[in-house]
Amino acid sequence: MAKEVISILVDNHSGVLTRISSLFGRRGFNIDSLTVSTTDKPEVSRITIVVNDDEKVLKQIILQTARLEETRNIFVLNPANSLYRELLLLKVAADKSNRSELREIGGIYKAKIIDLSPGSMVFELTGEPDKIDAFLKMMEDFEILEMCRTGITAIERGGLSEHLS
Amino acid sequence: MKLTGADIFVQVLIEQGVDTMFGYPGGAVLNLYDALYKASDKITHIMTAHEQGAAHAADGYARATGKTGVVLATSGPGATNLVTGIATAYMDSVPMVAITGNVGTGLIGRDSFQEVYITGITMPITKHNFVVRRVEDLAHTLREAFRIAQTGRKGPVLVDIPKDVTGAITEYVPEPPVQVEPVTSYDQAAVLHAAQLINSASRPLIYFGGGVCASGAGELLRELTQKAQIPATYTLMAAGVMGYGDPLNLGLLGMHGSYTTNKAASQADVLIAIGTRFSDRVALDPASFAKNAVRIQFDIDASEIGKNVDVDCSVVGDAAVVLKALLPHIQPATHPEWMRQLQSWQSIDYRPKDHSDRLMPHQVIGSCCELAGPDAVYVTDVGQHQMWACQYIRHVKDRKFLTSGGLGTMGFGYGAALGAQAALGRDQTVVMMTGDGSFHMNMNEACTAVSYDLPVITIIFNNQVLGMVRQWQTAFYGKRYSSTDPHRKTDYVKVAEGFGLKGYHCETLDEFRAAFAEAMASKKPAWIECVIDKDEKVLPMIPAAGNVEDIMMS
Numbered sequence: 001m002a003k004e005v006i007s008i009l010v011d012n013h014s015g016v017l018t019r020i021s022s023l024f025g026r027r028g029f030n031i032d033s034l035t036v037s038t039t040d041k042p043e044v045s046r047i048t049i050v051v052n053d054d055e056k057v058l059k060q061i062i063l064q065t066a067r068l069e070e071t072r073n074i075f076v077l078n079p080a081n082s083l084y085r086e087l088l089l090l091k092v093a094a095d096k097s098n099r100s101e102l103r104e105i106g107g108i109y110k111a112k113i114i115d116l117s118p119g120s121m122v123f124e125l126t127g128e129p130d131k132i133d134a135f136l137k138m139m140e141d142f143e144i145l146e147m148c149r150t151g152i153t154a155i156e157r158g159g160l161s162e163h164l165s
Numbered sequence: 166m167k168l169t170g171a172d173i174f175v176q177v178l179i180e181q182g183v184d185t186m187f188g189y190p191g192g193a194v195l196n197l198y199d200a201l202y203k204a205s206d207k208i209t210h211i212m213t214a215h216e217q218g219a220a221h222a223a224d225g226y227a228r229a230t231g232k233t234g235v236v237l238a239t240s241g242p243g244a245t246n247l248v249t250g251i252a253t254a255y256m257d258s259v260p261m262v263a264i265t266g267n268v269g270t271g272l273i274g275r276d277s278f279q280e281v282y283i284t285g286i287t288m289p290i291t292k293h294n295f296v297v298r299r300v301e302d303l304a305h306t307l308r309e310a311f312r313i314a315q316t317g318r319k320g321p322v323l324v325d326i327p328k329d330v331t332g333a334i335t336e337y338v339p340e341p342p343v344q345v346e347p348v349t350s351y352d353q354a355a356v357l358h359a360a361q362l363i364n365s366a367s368r369p370l371i372y373f374g375g376g377v378c379a380s381g382a383g384e385l386l387r388e389l390t391q392k393a394q395i396p397a398t399y400t401l402m403a404a405g406v407m408g409y410g411d412p413l414n415l416g417l418l419g420m421h422g423s424y425t426t427n428k429a430a431s432q433a434d435v436l437i438a439i440g441t442r443f444s445d446r447v448a449l450d451p452a453s454f455a456k457n458a459v460r461i462q463f464d465i466d467a468s469e470i471g472k473n474v475d476v477d478c479s480v481v482g483d484a485a486v487v488l489k490a491l492l493p494h495i496q497p498a499t500h501p502e503w504m505r506q507l508q509s510w511q512s513i514d515y516r517p518k519d520h521s522d523r524l525m526p527h528q529v530i531g532s533c534c535e536l537a538g539p540d541a542v543y544v545t546d547v548g549q550h551q552m553w554a555c556q557y558i559r560h561v562k563d564r565k566f567l568t569s570g571g572l573g574t575m576g577f578g579y580g581a582a583l584g585a586q587a588a589l590g591r592d593q594t595v596v597m598m599t600g601d602g603s604f605h606m607n608m609n610e611a612c613t614a615v616s617y618d619l620p621v622i623t624i625i626f627n628n629q630v631l632g633m634v635r636q637w638q639t640a641f642y643g644k645r646y647s648s649t650d651p652h653r654k655t656d657y658v659k660v661a662e663g664f665g666l667k668g669y670h671c672e673t674l675d676e677f678r679a680a681f682a683e684a685m686a687s688k689k690p691a692w693i694e695c696v697i698d699k700d701e702k703v704l705p706m707i708p709a710a711g712n713v714e715d716i717m718m719s
Contacts, residue, residue, distance in 0.1 A: 015284070015296075022288045056471070063468035069293040069313060 003032070004058055005077045005084060005154045007163075008047040011070040012038060019068060020047060029053075029061050033151025044072065048153045075163040077154050087124070087150045088132045089114075093143035094121040102142065109135045120145060170300040170331040171200035174264075177307040178208060181342050183235050185209045185226065185587050187219040189246075191239025192279060193266030196331035211587055211617055213580065214609040216243050220250020221580025221607075222587070224259050228567045229542060229585035231381075233260040233314045240267045241279030244325075245286065249574060252290040254321040256571025257402060258379060260314040261321035262307075263287075269329040270298055284325050292320035300333035308340065315345040318466040319379060347380075348465055351482035351490060359437070359461045359478050360494035366435035368503045369395045370458070372418060372447075373484075375402030375570065376440015376465060382485035383563050386439065387411075389488060393498040396507060398426040400441055401551075401570045405561030415507065419447035421552040421703050425510040427713035430455050432506070438462040440484040443473040444571070445709070453712045463487045515705045515718045517557075521674075524695050526550065526626060528674055530557040533596060533624065536681050541594040542567065542585050544621075546578035546603030549632040552703040554598045576606030579623070583610060586619040591688065594622070601627040601653070611664035614690035622684045623692045625657060628699040636702050640717070650699075657694040667691045 010016045017036055024031060032050040039046050051058055058076070066074050088111075094102050099121065106113060106123055109131065115122035125135055129152060136147075156163075168176065174197055178186070189212060190198045201210050213219040216238045223234030234254075238247050244265040254261045268277045284294045293313050295306045303326065310322040363369060377386055383406045390397050390413045397407055398418040407414035418426040430436065436458040441447070443462075448454035451474045462469075462476040463484060470479040480487050517527040530553060534541070539560045544567045545551040551568055558566065567585060569577040582597035589595070604625050614621055626632075635649040661668025667689060669680035677695055684691035706717045 018285065019288055026289045060468065060472060063470075067466070067468055 002055075003050060003052045005079070005082065005152060006049050006051060006062065007075055007077060007154065008049070008065060008071060009039075009073040009164075010045050010047060011072065012043050012045040013070060016045065016070045017047070019070060020065065023064060023068065024061075027060065027064055029057065035151045035153045037153070048151075050152050073163060075161075077156060081158070082154055082156050084128050084152050084154045085126060086129050086132055086152050087126050088135070089148050090123045090125070090136070090139065090144065091146040092121050092123070092139060093119060093145055095119060098142065105135075105138050109138075111135060166337055167334050168337040169196065169200070170303050170326065170333050170335075171196035173300070173304050173335070173337045174307065174326070174331065175200045175204045175208065176337060176339065177304050178235065179204070180339060181308070181311045182232070183208060185211065186235040186237060187211045187213060187222040187226070187584065188237030189213060189216045189219055189239065189243060191243045191266065193240035193268060193328045194237060194243075194331070196328065197237065197264075197266065197326075209587075210237075211583070211613065213583070213613045215607065216246035217250055217576065218580035218583070218607055218610040218613065220247045220263065221253065221574075221577050222584030223261050223263070224250060224254045224577075225544060225567055225581030225584030226588040227254070227259045227261055228581070229564055230588045231564065232588075233262055233311055234584065235262050235264070237264045238266070239279065240265060240283075241281045243279075244281055244283040248286060248290070249576075250580070251287055251321045251323065253569050253572045253574045253577055255290045255292070257569065258319050258375060259321065260319040262310045262314055263321060263323045265323065265325045266331070267296070267325050267327045270327045271329070273327060284323065287323050290321070291323050294323040294325070296325045296327075297330050298327065300330050300335045303330060303335075304337060304340075308343065312343050312345060317348055347486065348483045349486055351480050351487050353490070355478060355480045356487065356490045357494060359463075359480060360491055362435055362459055362461060362478060363393065363395070363437060364496045364498070367500060368432060368434040368506075369393070369437065369500065370429050370433035370435070371395050371397035371437045371439065372399070372430065372441060373397060373403050373406065373439040374400040374441025376484045377403050377406055378563055380440065380465070380484040380486075381563070382440070382488055385485055385488035385492065388492060389495065392492065393495050394500055394504070395437070396429065396504070398422065398429060400444070400447055401555055401568060403441070404555050404558070404566045406563055409559045412504075417555055420449060420707050420709070421556065421705065424514045424705055424713070424716055424718065425507060427707060427716060428510050429507060431457065431713050433458045436460045438476070439488070440464060442469045445473070448474050449707055450710050450712050517704075524672060524674060524677065524697050526553040526697060526701060527557045529624065529626070529677055529695050530554060530598070531559070532674060532678050533681060534558055534560045536678065536685065537594050537596055541565070541596055542589065544568070544578050544582040544585060544595065544597045546597075546599040547573045547575045548600045548603055549628075549636065549701070549703050550598050550600045550603075550626040553626075575603040578603060579607050579610040579621070582621045582623075583613055583617075583619050586621050587617070591618070591620055594685065595620070597621050597623045599623060599625055600632060601625060601629065601655070602631040605653070605655070608660070611661065611666060611690070611692070615665040618689070620688045620690050622681065622690070625692060625694045626697055627657070627694050628697045628701060629653070630699045632699070632701070633703070635699070636706075639700075639702075640706070641708070657692055661692040669693045670696070672696050
């Protein structure tokens with residue numbers, strides 16, 4: 001079992017995400033996260049998925065997804081040469097008594113405070129998933145009101161990816 | 166020239182060489198049917214009793230000819246009635262274009278009358294599907310559908326067309342059909358590796374499936390078996406590719422394959438899988454299937470490599486192209502010891518017993534083949550009769566044994582047989598074998614056979630029960646025959662007459678032979694009911710997830 005990040009370039013059509021998730025549902029592929037957005041080319045969307053499964057399943061995910069008419073390219077990112085980022089929004093109960101402590105922890109992780117109310121605080125943090133996990137660990141001592149994280153989006157370092165050239 | 170969407174639809178079908186199609190009209194496709202009415206000199210539209218029958222007919226047409234089958238249905242229930250037919254084609258990689266009407270674009274998403282999200286419903290059972298929202302996209306989308314259906318591993322494509330798109334007008338520019346490029350790429354190093362493994366084998370076995378038929382690789386396959394004297398076994402989807410008199414043809418593999426073929430798979434030292442996917446009806450237990458063999462797999466679809474059973478060497482490519490590349494590297498060889506071993510297994514293999522006091526399935530099928538001649542097309546439904554047909558039909562050739570393998574669709578047969586008959590013409594002998602269970606699902610298509618004078622001869626193996634399910638209940642459920650003995654009182658002769666065709670009731674082989682000969686000579690659709698014993702079994706049988714050690718021979 002290994003965590004792998006897969007990039008899928010697809011036609012930017014309505015319904016393409018349904019098609020991908022329908023395939024995953026039918027074949028019983030489990031994924032940890034999925035993000036999708038448009039790219040610099042308006043006709044192309046990029047889907048980033050994180051898979052935590054054995055090599056055989058990973059291979060099936062790639063080959064089955066590659067069969068779809070709307071899949072332009074699919075590849076596994078090399079972890080040694082890739083940048084993984086995720087965005088976290090976290091709402092914590094905060095009042096006079098712990099506001100400065102929270103601010104201090106946020107400062108260490110370079111999390112931004114983007115909302116403040118008499119009873120709460122919202123942090124915004126971008127980073128590698130491990131960093132977000134570590135920040136959340138520290139926040140366990142406080143009362144978390146709401147949380148959402150986007151899942152990983154990823155890109156390779158250096159010039160145009162060998163997978164795309 | 167400026168045309169309506171409906172006229173463009175017809176023009177593109179003509180462009181693509183469609184001369185016969187199947188379907189059923191309705192509100193959302195009125196414009197399309199109006200355009201077909203005007204083009205009825207160019208395209209024959211066969212209206213079935215039910216959209217499911219139309220979908221199976223398009224499938225049968227495609228299986229019999231290799232051309233893309235076309236089916237048309239209206240929105241809502243018309244579209245959902247296609248679903249089983251599309252799924253059947255998908256599981257067996259049959260090229261089909263299904264066209265559905267839909268409500269107007271302004272009504273989509275509002276639960277309008279006869280509205281259904283058919284592209285959502287068919288997403289997992291099509292190679293691809295489309296909704297055409299603008300008439301300007303219609304011609305291109307339909308052409309794409311035909312291209313996709315025939316490219317690489319073949320399969321069904323659905324195009325959903327809202328009603329207003331069929332009435333809108335745009336510029337139409339004719340285009341010749343795209344010549345579908347066969348997949349010609351393959352990995353030469355892997356081919357050489359495969360050749361080396363085959364050349365060093367002492368107990369080689371070829372195991373082939375529907376991919377060999379789809380790529381027209383039958384001749385090359387026979388060449389490979391001959392050149393290195395390699396025995397071969399096949400799946401349900403590839404019955405008829407090897408000649409029956411050929412000692413290298415071992416017969417069917419898997420759940421209802423012979424003892425010999427299953428034993429051969431377990432004892433082979435090199436297994437060459439060609440155009441087949443190690444399904445659970447062949448590799449019943451994937452962990453022990455061909456466990457003593459180095460496994461080689463050739464398939465056009467990369468996602469099939471190692472999907473169900475791990476392989477040691479693989480080549481992704483069209484079966485014909487890969488075999489052509491492989492053959493020059495295969496050294497002539499013989500395997501006398503292996504052949505002797507196979508013959509000794511054959512000598513103790515299951516043989517059905519003839520009876521003169523009652524009808525036996527293998528004797529009916531044997532007589533049928535003799536009377537129908539070597540060029541008949543056989544179509545089956547699903548169940549015991551299907552397995553008997555595959556085991557005992559002896560004259561089958563490529564594209565002449567049409568059966569629902571992957572999905573196992575009861576009710577497939579009649580529609581498919583009508584599609585094959587429409588494709589090949591009235592002079593072609595088409596025999597449909599069915600059981601009383603399967604036949605009750607779609608016997609309504611008898612009206613289509615009569616309306617279009619399609620002389621399909623239907624043989625109904627009537628054992629009064631759902632024989633295959635009942636066989637499992639006998640073997641594994643303590644003979645608790647839950648819902649498999651329906652006590653139907655159907656009089657097939659009368660029902661046939663009610664539909665306007667001839668019906669025969671047979672209880673002896675002589676009666677059957679007389680009925681079949683008369684039906685053949687009449688060149689009219691007919692039903693021949695053959696009464697068989699309800700305890701008749703399909704043998705041998707290997708239970709699901711078992712292997713040859715678990716085989717049941719009685």
